Amino acid sequence: MTGATGTLADPQVRQMFDRIAGVYDRMNSVMTAGLHHRWRARAADLAALAPGDRALDVATGTGDLALELARRVAPGGEVVGCDFADGMLARAREKAGAEGAVRFEWADALALPYSEGAFAAATVGFGARNFSDLPQGVREMARVVRPGGRVVILEITTPQRPPLSTFFRLWFDRIVPALGRVAGDSDAYSYLPASVRRFPAPEGLAAVMAGAGLVRIRWILTAGGIIALHVGEVA
Numbered sequence: 001m002t003g004a005t006g007t008l009a010d011p012q013v014r015q016m017f018d019r020i021a022g023v024y025d026r027m028n029s030v031m032t033a034g035l036h037h038r039w040r041a042r043a044a045d046l047a048a049l050a051p052g053d054r055a056l057d058v059a060t061g062t063g064d065l066a067l068e069l070a071r072r073v074a075p076g077g078e079v080v081g082c083d084f085a086d087g088m089l090a091r092a093r094e095k096a097g098a099e100g101a102v103r104f105e106w107a108d109a110l111a112l113p114y115s116e117g118a119f120a121a122a123t124v125g126f127g128a129r130n131f132s133d134l135p136q137g138v139r140e141m142a143r144v145v146r147p148g149g150r151v152v153i154l155e156i157t158t159p160q161r162p163p164l165s166t167f168f169r170l171w172f173d174r175i176v177p178a179l180g181r182v183a184g185d186s187d188a189y190s191y192l193p194a195s196v197r198r199f200p201a202p203e204g205l206a207a208v209m210a211g212a213g214l215v216r217i218r219w220i221l222t223a224g225g226i227i228a229l230h231v232g233e234v235a
């Protein structure tokens, strides 16, 4: 299913996430010992939102980052969480319940159906590495954010130095696919390490953001260098 480079075409990515939507949240908690919530909270903080703002969470999946943003724009603000996998969106809507500040809708991250400068900030959590065209996805996020607003990218990155690099290889290449087999989808959880490996290193992602016209780009590495949080501003 996965090509040698870990690349999948968009319809395959969409089908894969539709398939794993039911186990996605549980797998995240098991794979990260629950730390993924903390990383999304940090990404939401970096979006520097204020009450009343409008924010966009791209490739929102089951909606956790969009819900984090919603807490920061209340009262009076609005968050749109968009994704192209209906199964993931259905879970997001269930989770949001009566949370009025957030709306989940279908959209392709590579051709966002929003006008220029429509949002105070745009985020993407663990989604950018699935974009079939990363520069196009980042350009679209930058396009829909108003001047001075932020684009935040939360992603898994490959640590370069031992002992974390050794642990990371063991965890991603052996344990994660084994957990995927237990969860009933070994293909999806073999794709995950492959997609992380082909994703650019922090400097490379910063260059992609600069290519999209973003300025004041910086990044934070956390969790021993496994998680990268990039932020840039629209000029």
Ligand SMILES: C[S@@+](CC[C@H](N)C(=O)[O-])C[C@H]1O[C@@H](n2cnc3c(N)ncnc32)[C@H](O)[C@@H]1O
Pocket: 010, 013, 014, 017, 040, 058, 059, 060, 061, 062, 063, 064, 065, 082, 083, 084, 085, 088, 107, 108, 109, 110, 124, 125, 126, 127, 130, 131, 132
């Ligand atoms: C690993 S999940 C991340 C979900 C969520 N953001 C989170 O923090 O858990 C990746 C998501 O990206 C979505 N995705 C990938 N490429 C996309 C695209 N071109 N347009 C919209 N959604 C996309 C998938 O459908 C999936 O829900």
